[in-house]
Amino acid sequence: MSTYVLGVDLGTTSVKAALVESCSRAVAASHVLSTTSDVPDDGGIKAKEQDTGRIIDTLNRCMGLLPRGKLRQVRSIGLSGQMHGVLLWKAEGGCDWSNGDSFTAADTSQLITWLDGRCSSHFLSSLPEPDSHVSVATGFGCATILWYMKHRPEFLKEFAVAGTIQDYVVSMLCGLDGCVMTPQNAASWGFFNTSSNQWNMDILKDAGFPLHLLPQCVPSGGIAGQTCSDWHGIPAGTPVAAALGDFQCSVYSCMSARTDAVLNISTSAQLTFAMPAGFKPPDSPQPSSSISYFPYFDDSYLAVAASLNGGNVVATFVEMLTAWMAELGVELRDPCLYDKLIRCALNQEMSDLRVSPTILGERHNPLCLGQVTNISTTNLSLGHVTRALCRGVLDNITSMMPTERLQQAGVSRIVGSGSAIARNEVLRQEVERAFPQPVVYGQDADSAVGVAKVLSDLL
Structure with missing residues (x-):
């Protein structure tokens, strides 16, 4: 039995x-x-x-x-x-x-x-x-x-x-x-x-x-x-x-090899990989560092870039548009609007608009707020803005843990997981553009x- x-x-x-x-x-x-x-x-x-x-x-x-x-x-x-x-x-x-x-x-x-x-x-x-x-x-x-x-x-x-x-x-x-x-x-x-x-x-x-x-x-x-x-x-x-x-536990559920890095984007976003055996963290806090070291199993550690800004910033964008339309007397449900925005962005393969989505700051830089730059008359469509926002989420997490750091650590593939990645095809496209390593899906992080x-x- x-x-x-x-x-x-x-x-x-x-x-x-x-x-x-x-x-x-x-x-x-x-x-x-x-x-x-x-x-x-x-x-x-x-x-x-x-x-x-x-x-x-x-x-x-x-x-x-x-x-x-x-x-x-x-x-x-x-x-x-x-x-x-x-x-x-x-x-x-x-x-x-x-x-x-x-x-x-x-x-x-x-x-x-x-x-x-x-x-x-x-x-x-x-x-x-x-x-x-x-x-x-x-x-x-x-x-x-x-x-x-x-x-x-x-x-x-x-x-x-x-x-x-x-x-x-x-x-x-x-x-x-x-x-x-x-x-x-x-x-x-x-x-x-x-x-x-x-x-x-x-x-x-x-x-x-x-x-x-x-x-x-x-x-x-x-x-x-x-x-x-x-x-x-x-x-x-x-x-x-x-x-x-x-x-x-969420990392353990989907990291099948020590050469994997796990990228989880749900409400927030985390990028992590396993440190080699014998690694010891610094003796004192490093408050300005974007990378933290979390105790794992068997006296090992995970190197973690834990961003406060993930799927929540896309959700905030949807809420903002919904509120604007309500003020204009137009009612539209959030899920419907979210799907429409993704379709608009899929039709816009690239954008020169730049969105820094750190509206919640970051633990290593709490005063850092969001910015939109490189605005022109040709990139104001919803497709441009949504595409740039999704890319900004990836730009932020890779600025916290650069891809060079992953290569130096011997990371051979990225395991993508999380509700935002699963729901948002534009986000998946930007994930695959952000990393030189192959990206695999299907193994959702589950604590x-x-x-x-x-x-x-x-x-």
């Missing part, structure tokens, strides 16, 4: 659960549901929070759609999710298992996501420099907790444990009193040294950080515990791995499948 590994990804906008057959690594079943969990920011502090209860409810509904017979044959569970963010809960009573074979969130904070903007540049400049190669940015777990210590210390007194949303689910499934965290998620919180796999305890203590909220660090791919109860048919006692980062494959390979 076949056995399965369950992979769950708790993303920024959706939850996905996938059953992967243990031996073949084939996906036997999967479901994805939107969480619609965003909480409005009433305080005017650029907060980005999500309703924890809605996320867990979405997880339960997603699990309920998987075949019960296959769930009974699950041999291990892996979770990944949105990195950087922070959730707080009480050591006891962080969930309620009284509703049959599923738990509901109880006595937790809202999830403060990686998009949270309350840590201003002024506040971040007041923090000590970490003993780490990772710079600290707004939305990072440690920075957010330090913000609360300064502005709302009474809020933190309600809770005893902190972690990412995926760490929380691991703790609840296993009935843990505390939180365990892998280096993949710990690095995304800041103030964590990936070479020693240790938190910057002395630095954080001097900064007034509540040290009891720091999770215990365990290896990426290690087991955190076992399910403390039956869960949607999965038997009690099933091993649960410590949660991994969604980015690392839920990736975390299941990790466990299939390691356990």
Whole structure:
């Protein structure tokens, strides 16, 4: 009888659960549901929070759609999710298992996501420099907790444990009193040294950080515990791995050789390749560098150009045109307009218009905004503008990680993935023009499948 590994990804906008057959690594079943969990920011502090209860409810509904017979044959569970963010809960009573074979969130904070903007540049400049190669940015777990210590210390007194949303689910499934965290998620919180796999305890203590909220660090791919109860048919006692980062799992799902580079363009955009064995990151943060180094597996690292500007800038362009037409009294649905724009751009094979699409800035250059240049009377059509915008997305990511850097690293092909690439033929054309290496598609980056494959390979 076949056995399965369950992979769950708790993303920024959706939850996905996938059953992967243990031996073949084939996906036997999967479901994805939107969480619609965003909480409005009433305080005017650029907060980005999500309703924890809605996320867990979405997880339960997603699990309920998987075949019960296959769930009974699950041999291990892996979770990944949105990195950087922070959730707080009480050591006891962080969930309620009284509703049959599923738990509901109880006595937790809202999830403060990686998009949270309350840590201003002024506040971040007041923090000590970490003993780490990772710079600290707004939305990072440690920075957010330090913000609360300064502005709302009474809020933190309600809770005893902190972690990412995926760490929380691991703790609840296993009935843990505390939180365990892998280096993949710990690095995304800041103030964590990936070479020693240790938190910057002395630095954080001097900064007034509540040290009891720091999770215990365990290896990426290690087991955190076992399910403390039956869960949607999965038997009690099933091993649960410590949660991994969604980015690392998405790369794992589609990087079939170490000479691959993975280009993912969905809401944002990332270009990454594996560093050689033995590579060690810099000793201190490099805030102006466009390339970051993410801990991967077996003490290895990924070189990553992580752009804040991807498919979201094309979506913003569509929203802008929709708003303009509404002001003119013309109504047109966004999906219809998007498809029309792509057709216009396909008819415009080249454009001398130049669009720099960095409307959200970049982490290494937050003050960099978008620009349109080389405007003339002959390149103002929607085909020209859409084509130039798509090319600008690629120009931006290759400026962050030049193609020469990929060639020096021995990258032999580009694996293209992500919803924006899948939907937008113009973007695919510009991808193929941007890189001298061949580009392959069809293997979509999928964090839920990736975390299941990790466990299939390691356990």
